Amino acid sequence: MATAEPIYQLATTVQVYDNIRTVEAQLRNCKIESLPERYLWPAEVVENPKPANDEAVAKEEAQNLSIPVVDLAEIDGASEEVRGKIARAMGKACEEWGFFQVINTGIPTTVMDDVNTSAREFFAFPVEQMEKATEPPGKPLMGYGGRLSFLSSKVPWYEYLGEFHTPEPGVEALAKNVWEDGNPRFCKAITDYCNSLEQLGLLILELLAESLNLPKDTYSQHFDKNSNYRGTWRFNYYTPCPKATQTVGQGPHSDPDALTILRQDQVAGLQVRKGNTWVTVEPLPGAFVVNVGDFLQAWSNDRFPSVEHRAFVNEKTDRLSIVYFMSPPPMLNIEAPSGLIGENQQSVFRTFTYAEYLGIMFKNRVTGDFSKKPLDLMRRGTEAAN
Numbered sequence: 256m257a258t259a260e261p262i263y264q265l266a267t268t269v270q271v272y273d274n275i276r277t278v279e280a281q282l283r284n285c286k287i288e289s290l291p292e293r294y295l296w297p298a299e300v301v302e303n304p305k306p307a308n309d310e311a312v313a314k315e316e317a318q319n320l321s322i323p324v325v326d327l328a329e330i331d332g333a334s335e336e337v338r339g340k341i342a343r344a345m346g347k348a349c350e351e352w353g354f355f356q357v358i359n360t361g362i363p364t365t366v367m368d369d370v371n372t373s374a375r376e377f378f379a380f381p382v383e384q385m386e387k388a389t390e391p392p393g394k395p396l397m398g399y400g401g402r403l404s405f406l407s408s409k410v411p412w413y414e415y416l417g418e419f420h421t422p423e424p425g426v427e428a429l430a431k432n433v434w435e436d437g438n439p440r441f442c443k444a445i446t447d448y449c450n451s452l453e454q455l456g457l458l459i460l461e462l463l464a465e466s467l468n469l470p471k472d473t474y475s476q477h478f479d480k481n482s483n484y485r486g487t488w489r490f491n492y493y494t495p496c497p498k499a500t501q502t503v504g505q506g507p508h509s510d511p512d513a514l515t516i517l518r519q520d521q522v523a524g525l526q527v528r529k530g531n532t533w534v535t536v537e538p539l540p541g542a543f544v545v546n547v548g549d550f551l552q553a554w555s556n557d558r559f560p561s562v563e564h565r566a567f568v569n570e571k572t573d574r575l576s577i578v579y580f581m582s583p584p585p586m587l588n589i590e591a592p593s594g595l596i597g598e599n600q601q602s603v604f605r606t607f608t609y610a611e612y613l614g615i616m617f618k619n620r621v622t623g624d625f626s627k628k629p630l631d632l633m634r635r636g637t638e639a640a641n
């Protein structure tokens with residue numbers, strides 16, 4: 256079981272603080288006046304980067320930008336031509352943004368509504384009840400959390416609940432710790448949702464391979480149920496923060512996995528880096544936000560960047576995002592397919608496994624070193640790669 260994997264051992268250096276609900280209540284009751292130091296992220300992280308030239312122009316440009324939208328309405332039984340068009344649009348979005356929104360996925364509204372209701376049911380509990388789902392420190396970002404610092408030197412203003420969907424689904428064990436009857440409705444909602452997202456993820460991986468003129472199963476074959484791939488669901492819940500402008504829901508990061516599929520509610524909060532600015536991902540009803548993770552960046556030989564993103568919070572409204580992370584089998588060697596490497600050339604990154612990569616990433620983050628994107632350490636010729 257994943258609990259014992261050495262890749263997570265570093266996370267035992269985790270620092271546990273008061274739950275953010277306690278801090279929020281203290282602020283509202285004027286028991287404390289300002290956010291505790293640990294939530295105060297540096298200005299360069301919280302604010303938009305200052306453009307070198309004209310700030311007003313850059314701001315306006317950012318407002319007019321939005322991540323591409325890919326429509327899947329015609330994908331079922333599509334002709335080669337139509338499928339190719341969709342694949343190219345997706346590939347272009349990934350090359351230029353590392354992000355896109357996907358609409359008309361065919362996933363029934365009820366599947367999305369049920370998981371939404373389940374997430375809100377959980378986060379409506381008092382802290383003591385939610386904490387029944389807290390996992391021991393060796394399983395970072397699994398179970399319930401909302402006061403931890405192990406991925407950065409600062410604490411983000413958010414709570415999460417998550418578990419594996421595959422290879423060993425953990426939702427039932429988790430639910431048994433929280434509800435006496437194990438809440439079968441909750442378990443079903445999450446399982447149905449993950450099954451749908453898994454199918455969507457496989458389709459996207461196929462289309463992305465096609466966009467690179469690779470055999471369509473180049474990536475998706477490694478996400479077969481029998482392949483030991485890691486599918487993880489996570490709810491991110493951002494309670495309103497009385498000092499929202501001083502902190503972040505999630506600091507700038509790229510996702511380590513291959514592909515992330517996120518469903519946000521109708522409250523904006525996700526921002527994607529584009530050059531020197533941050534572009535807000537506008538909530539679109541029924542859409543999913545898809546992004547390339549570090550692993551797919553390596554697997555595409557740098558064609559699809561895994562782009563930094565962050566989530567902000569606000570003073571009045573809570574916000575929920577529901578994420579499905581697709582990570583390859585931990586021991587799979589990742590190397591760029593030969594179709595992406597020219598004659599007499601080497602791949603941009605050295606060969607590495609996901610397990611090895613997570614180890615390096617956690618170490619980097621626990622020590623608070625954000626000066627390098629972890630994936631850059633795997634480029635041929637860099638220190639960690641040698």
Ligand SMILES: O=C(O)CCC(=O)C(=O)O
Pocket residue numbers: 491505510517519524525564565566575576578
């Ligand atoms: O909540 C969001 O919009 C961002 C979530 C995210 O980036 C993550 O969970 O990795």
Ligand SMILES: [Fe+2]
Pocket residue numbers: 508509510564
């Ligand atoms: Fe992320």
